[in-house]
Amino acid sequence: MVKRKIKKHKYKEIREKIKTYIPGFDKLFSHGIPKGSSVLIEGGPGVGKTIFCLQIAWEAIKRGKKVLYMSFEEPEKHLISHMKSFGWNPDTYIKKGSLIIRRFNALDVSRSVEALLSEAKKELLIEIQPVFFPENFNPDIVLIDSLTSIASAFTGEEARFRIYMEQLFRYLEKTDTTSFLIREVANPTHVGVTSYVERGEAISFLSDGIIVLYNVIYNNGMRESAIEVLKMRGEKIYRKIVKMDITNKGLKVYPNKVLRGIHRRNYYLT
Ligand SMILES: Nc1ncnc2c1ncn2[C@@H]1O[C@H](COP(=O)(O)OP(=O)(O)OP(=O)(O)O)[C@@H](O)[C@H]1O
Ligand SMILES: [Mg+2]
Structure with a gap:
C-alpha cells in the first residue's frame, strides 16, 4: 500500500490589516488593525x-474609502472646521458622497430603542440595522x-443601553465595517489607580481593540500626551505607552519615546 503523505495546510486564514496613517501610530502594530x-x-x-x-x-x-462619522457631541460644522484647521479639507468628499459627517441626538436613540423594544414586546435583541445608521x-x-x-441618554436604563450596544457591535461585525468608538474614561485603571472600578465593562469585551490616550501630569507641572494600544484581537501589539503630540497637522505619535516616570508616585492621569 502506498503511503500518501498528507501535506499540512500551510496557509492560515489571514485577515486584511488596515493602517491609520497617523504618523508613527501604525508602528505600534506588527501589521495593522484587523479589518472589521x-x-x-x-x-x-x-x-x-x-x-x-x-x-x-x-x-x-x-485613499478612496467610504467613511461615516456619527457625532453625538459636536455639530457637523465644528467637526468640519476642526478638520480644516489641520489642513484637511473634507468638502469634496462630502459632496462626492464618500464621507458622511452627521450629528445625532443621543436621546433620540434611546427613545427609538425603547419604541422598538416595546414593539417587540420583549427585551430581545432585534436583528435590524441599529437605529440612525444611514441607509444605502x-x-x-x-x-x-x-x-x-449615548450611554448618558440611557441613564437608569442600562439594560437597554447594553441591548443597543450588542445590536451595534453585531451589526458592525456582520457588515465587516472597521469601527472606532470613542469612550470617555476618567481614570484608566491599568497604570496604578487601584481603587477605580471600571464601568461599562460589557463594552470592553464586545470590542476587538482598545486604544488609550493619556494626559499625563508630572510632579514638575509638565503635561505630556501619550498613547497606547491596550488590546487588539488578532494582532501583535507593542505593549508600551508612548509620547503623542497634537500639532497643527494633527496627531503625531513617537513610537520610540516610551513615557518616562510612569510610576504611581510621580504622575497622575486625568
Ligand atoms: N492646532 C492644534 N494644535 C495643538 N493642539 C490642538 C490644536 N487644535 C486642538 N488642539 C488640542 O486638542 C485638544 C482637543 O482635542 P479633542 O477635541 O480631540 O479632545 P477630546 O478628547 O475629543 O475631548 P472631549 O472629551 O471634550 O470630546 C484640545 O485640548 C486642544 O488644546
Ligand atoms: Mg471629543
Missing part, C-alpha cells in the same frame, strides 16, 4: 479623541463620537 474590528478610543476630556478619529477619517477618505451607505469605516454620550 471594533476599536474603543478611550481617554479623559480634551485628550484628543475626536482629533484622532477625524484624522483616521481624513486619511481614509483620501456601506462605509468602510465608522466613527462614533461618543459611546459615553
